[in-house]
Amino acid sequence: MNILLTGGTGLIGSALVKKWQQQHQLQVLSRTPQKVQALFGPDVTAVANVADVDFNQLDAVVNLAGEPIVGKRWTAQQKQRLCHSRWDLTAQLVNAINTASTPPGILISGSAIGFYGAQQQQLISEDFNDSTNEFSHQLCQRWEEIAGAVKSPTRLCILRTGIVLAKTGGALQKMLPPFKLGLGGRIGTGQQYMSWIHIDDMVALIDFLLQHPTLQGVFNATAPHPVTNTEFSQTLAQLLHRPALLPMPAVVLQCLLGEAADLLLTGQRVLPTNATKAGFSFQYDKLQPALAELLN
Numbered sequence: 001m002n003i004l005l006t007g008g009t010g011l012i013g014s015a016l017v018k019k020w021q022q023q024h025q026l027q028v029l030s031r032t033p034q035k036v037q038a039l040f041g042p043d044v045t046a047v048a049n050v051a052d053v054d055f056n057q058l059d060a061v062v063n064l065a066g067e068p069i070v071g072k073r074w075t076a077q078q079k080q081r082l083c084h085s086r087w088d089l090t091a092q093l094v095n096a097i098n099t100a101s102t103p104p105g106i107l108i109s110g111s112a113i114g115f116y117g118a119q120q121q122q123l124i125s126e127d128f129n130d131s132t133n134e135f136s137h138q139l140c141q142r143w144e145e146i147a148g149a150v151k152s153p154t155r156l157c158i159l160r161t162g163i164v165l166a167k168t169g170g171a172l173q174k175m176l177p178p179f180k181l182g183l184g185g186r187i188g189t190g191q192q193y194m195s196w197i198h199i200d201d202m203v204a205l206i207d208f209l210l211q212h213p214t215l216q217g218v219f220n221a222t223a224p225h226p227v228t229n230t231e232f233s234q235t236l237a238q239l240l241h242r243p244a245l246l247p248m249p250a251v252v253l254q255c256l257l258g259e260a261a262d263l264l265l266t267g268q269r270v271l272p273t274n275a276t277k278a279g280f281s282f283q284y285d286k287l288q289p290a291l292a293e294l295l296n
């Protein structure tokens, strides 16, 4: 297949490129095309603009690009960057797909479980319709809405992605240093849920959506067994043979991160109902073996 990826140089995208590189013809849209060549070599075509791509020749588009959600304080300006880096590119892709005479068969477009807002112990499937209206919801809701303008015959699969656990990069690598020093612990009350997914399952799920031409709609990209933050912290500490005794108080995190602290202090208990119904099986459905594999 001929596939265009945005965000192909990122955590999920680069793992996907590595899986697909030998099977498909890949074009990666990047703000830094040289990075694409440096990462993947000459087999993968780097493109700098949507206008440089012939959408009549594409079979699939995978859209994962966006300013990283964590790392910087959510100032008004940073919120604009978080939103527009996703919304504007997605609108350009949808427009190019809708105006192609032989459009690609599928658009797989990103979103996040932040769509649901801060939820407590509530189990959440894709049809949950009581999202709270904080920034993460507004960002994802509009992102999905823009992707939703893609017209038939292109099928749309939206990925409401949870916390992706990987060996390089992502949330786990940010958590590891304090835990390795024995300075890790729960965050806030520790009762908030963490809906996680192993990077291999994330890649496998995207591949599964590509391969199954009847699938469309929203898919929670999370493992079937979300855990509380306390359970996550304890499991990680046990695997590292370290204590997990030092809680991170909510107020400290709020001082450090501002509004973005909410991502860590609140959570969602999400189930991958649509993926499971469609027959997708997770290689890592429980946290302990997933973390054990990543820390190995």
Ligand SMILES: NC(=O)c1ccc[n+]([C@@H]2O[C@H](COP(=O)([O-])OP(=O)(O)OC[C@H]3O[C@@H](n4cnc5c(N)ncnc54)[C@H](OP(=O)(O)O)[C@@H]3O)[C@@H](O)[C@H]2O)c1
Binding pocket: 006, 007, 008, 009, 010, 011, 012, 013, 029, 030, 031, 032, 035, 064, 065, 066, 067, 068, 069, 081, 085, 110, 111, 112, 113, 161, 162, 163, 164, 165, 170, 171
């Ligand atoms: N990783 C997670 O745990 C997680 C959880 C929920 C949702 N998601 C969503 O899934 C998508 C992929 O996640 P990821 O972790 O693979 O992302 P990532 O590693 O942060 O990479 C995303 C890519 O987006 C591009 N990008 C970064 N800042 C940008 C900006 N200001 N404007 C335009 N493009 C920009 C970069 O590509 P170039 O530098 O090549 O242009 C980057 O490689 C993201 O949209 C993310 O929000 C991820």
